[in-house]
Amino acid sequence: MSLMIDESTTISQLSSLIIYLRTKVPGMTETTYIFIDIVELKSLTAEAAKDYQSRELTDRGIYSGLLKCITKVDFILNLTLMFDTLQELSELNLELQSRDITLYSAQQKIRNQLLVSEERKLSCGPHYYEALKAVQELNFRGIPLEKGATVRHLERSIFYDCLKQRMENRLLQTEDIAISECAKVLDSPNWPENPEITYGETNIKTLCCRFALPQRQICGGFRECLMEKKIPASLLPFQSALKCVPISTSECERGFYQMNLIVSTTRASFHLSTVSNLMFIQLVGPPLMLFQPMDYVRSWFMKGRRLATDSKSKVRRRQDYSSHELKSVWKLL
Template sequence: MLGRKSGVASRLQTMFPNITLWHCSAHRLELAVADVVKEMGAVNHFKSLMDKLYALYSTSNKNRLELRTAAESLDVQLCKIGRILDTRWVASSFRTVDAVWKNYPALYKHFQTASDDPSRDGITRRTYSGLAMRLSSHAFVNNLGIMCDALQELSELSVELQKRDVTIISAHKTISREIRVLEAMSERPGRYTELSQRGIVENSFQGVTLNGGKPSDKSLDHKQFFLTVAKNLEERMLSQGGRVPDKTGYNKFIEELKVLYAQYWPDGADALYGETEVESLCQRFNITNPRAVLRAYRAYRDSDGNDMPDELRELLVAVNSIPIASAECERGFSQMNLICTPHRGSLLIPTISSLLFLNLVGPPLDKFNPVPYVRSWVSKGHRNATDARSKTRNREREENPDMLVMWNIMSS
């Protein structure tokens, strides 16, 4: 849909030259993470082991029960293990690696117990023994700490980009700050990485004795990994052009927007500072009276950004009306899947639409006043719940001697 020659966005821009094209920032974050996975083979190695853990506990109630028993014996709070770096938001990947971090002693004990269980066949015992060895290897503990730190930062960024009140300029500021943080973390390890490195030095992590692992185990280079994440984040998110030079005017658009915010004004700027950018924005958003906006901008600058005239506020509202992420659409899809289930296939489209509207924008129950709707319902001739004038249906009870024994058991 975003093809440069015949994509939907390109065709819309041909029909409407002033349209503002914006690829969802949350999805571009996922693309940046996918680029890191492609570039660094050690991430794929780590992901494959995490997928094995997910497959082990998502398809077997017996394995989940054994893991719960191991966690209770170690007084560890059990967390759900899901998939990482797949089609879901990056925040779900952090929840998974954080669950493995918290459940690490219970996971190792379960693998060890299962590998020594004589009731299992030899192949199964060797499988659990291999998982225990890989889980307690230096490479896995190192990768687990690095991935926890990185995914925690990226998940918080993803949540920020999905907020309803986020604007283009605030999102740009948040992304730029996150890139600087990731670059700094390449020199200064995070909390998870420090704990994992300490465990490797002491050869013991959360009470589990570690081993050197196999030569095929790949360990992430801390500095290279965080620099790669920062680089891909900058290429994907600070330029709508993706991995190619900025051809969509994203950087030019951001520079134009910065003149509307006092924190970006340079010291000692001349009297005409920002007027060219304001005129360009008025043209982009089809403002009918750009001269009035320009005079309002001069007054806005004279007040040091404290008093914004109504004419300039119109331009700012137009800028902030651009959604930077499609999270609202994703929330709608999620609610639709919860409402329209196989067990409710008889719902009509207008009913589903009304239920979606209530779930997405309706007030919570403590702020909902049902009295007007109840009065409207009763005024249309419907009976209320306490109406005693309705006739009671007489049900004939059939005696079934063959079922008396079963009924007696159920009622005893």
């Protein structure tokens, strides 16, 4: 199992840490995320946003300057460069948020994106190519363009070099790289055509030492997997340990999203424990049609509480409205 802790963003209604557990639940074939709790942060420092709302936007000079800026050649080139880049990064981001992605697969997807960034220095993206044609004609989709030094031009090669450097920092480092490389032995497409019986044994032992698993049992299960081309029961703990490694904090962000739905401006007085309980019900609890309330009803009775229909309880005294002066009016409503 793995424990994930993430801090809420600055736009959240509540400054807190969220705690998730990624584990293999008995009786389930796949690993799952389980919300545990949220912990309030007593202080949170951040730079104040600039007071842009107080600025006057009625002056025509502002719009005139904006028009001159967005019709510059360099602005169009920079805009389409960022468009192509963010489109590819958004697709990578969605793939990394998948709940069933493995460590080796995530590492490979980031490496593939690095190759794309390197290639983009030589061959531009589709939107940037459209912008280059528009610059030659000084017309972008019917809007006349102007040349000028109002906007700083982003050199494409330098931009992708910086992007590549930033993405390389997101790759696994030192011994974690070995874990990723060793984990690919479970992917049958990476196996040779006729693997030897001891194929991948070194990688299996390395991972067993890292996850504190019995080496002899796991190695025997992997040999059986090589011969029969299916995962035996003795190899399931090894497979579950690899799946429990969290790839990103996307699940924590989903928890913060639910927290923001619960703690709104009209419900900001909730106690932290109440918010945590509501989040647990929303994130981990079963659907209403599958909810079994009897265990909770019994615990309610164990605390000395009674049913509303209990004859031994004090009978509620109800007011008599049979002779009320408005009874005739009530019949009309």
